[in-house]
Amino acid sequence: MKTSVKLACFTLLATSMLQIPAATSAFAADTLHPGQTLSNNGMLVSADGRFAFDMQSDGNLVLYNSGNGLWSSHTNGAWYNPNPFYSPYTYDPNNWYSAQYTVWAQVLRLDYNGHLYISDAGNTRSFWMADTNTWLNNAYPPPMIKPTGLVGDTLIMQSDGNCVLYDTVHSGGNWMPVWATNTGGR
Incomplete structure (x- = not known):
């Protein structure tokens, strides 16, 4: 009897845990x-x-679109070690660079100056940054006039498949894109 109760409890727990990611997403x-x-x-x-x-x-x-990658920053495994050296006290046999002095790409940040970038956890080194100037130049080729003074303040993952950084403040009340993944409609 006790075994069947334990099995029922385990099954209920396992079933509820499998449903967490769906509810969270x-x-x-x-x-x-x-x-x-x-x-x-x-x-x-x-x-x-x-x-x-x-x-x-x-x-x-x-x-991702339903598990298929559409765009990437190409920063997987990106690291920086400003002072590589061997020390018998900090040596890691799986990594000849001391992990104590190595920083890794870990965090996507949107700062108050409109910069969207990937940095290490301590925000000491940048590994990727959204190039808003180049994106705006391509979005507004001559003879179009490129808007100036825009600052990205809202990043939205849209339902059309495009992730867009908008200026919602400096654009006269209009939402003006300043950078995008250009993956809309894929």
């Missing part, structure tokens, strides 16, 4: 604001749930 945010970060598999999920902008634990930022 249904309530995931689609927007990142200044001062907010994504790390350790944190993600922005589109309102319809089809697209995810995932800051993976390997340091790579990837935009």
Whole structure:
């Protein structure tokens, strides 16, 4: 009798644990604001749930459509060691660089100056940054006039598959894109 009760409890627990990711992703945010970060598999999920902008634990930022990668920052495994040296006291046999002095790509940040970038956990080194100037130049080729003074303040994972950094303040009340993954409609 006790074995069947334990089995029933274990089955109920296992079933409920399998449902946690589905419930969690249904309530995931689609927007990142200044001062907010994504790390350790944190993600922005589109309102319809089809697209995810995932800051993976390997340091790579990837935009997924139902599990298929559409865009990547190519920062998986990116690291920087400013002072590589061998020490018998800090030596790791699995990594000849001392982990104590190595920083890794870990966190997507949107700062208050409109910079969207990937840094290490301590925010001491940048590994990738959204190139808003080049993106704006391509979005507004001559003879179009490129808007100036825009600052990205809202990153949104949209339901069309595009992740866009918008200026919602300096654009006269209009939401003006300053950078995007250019993956809309894929």
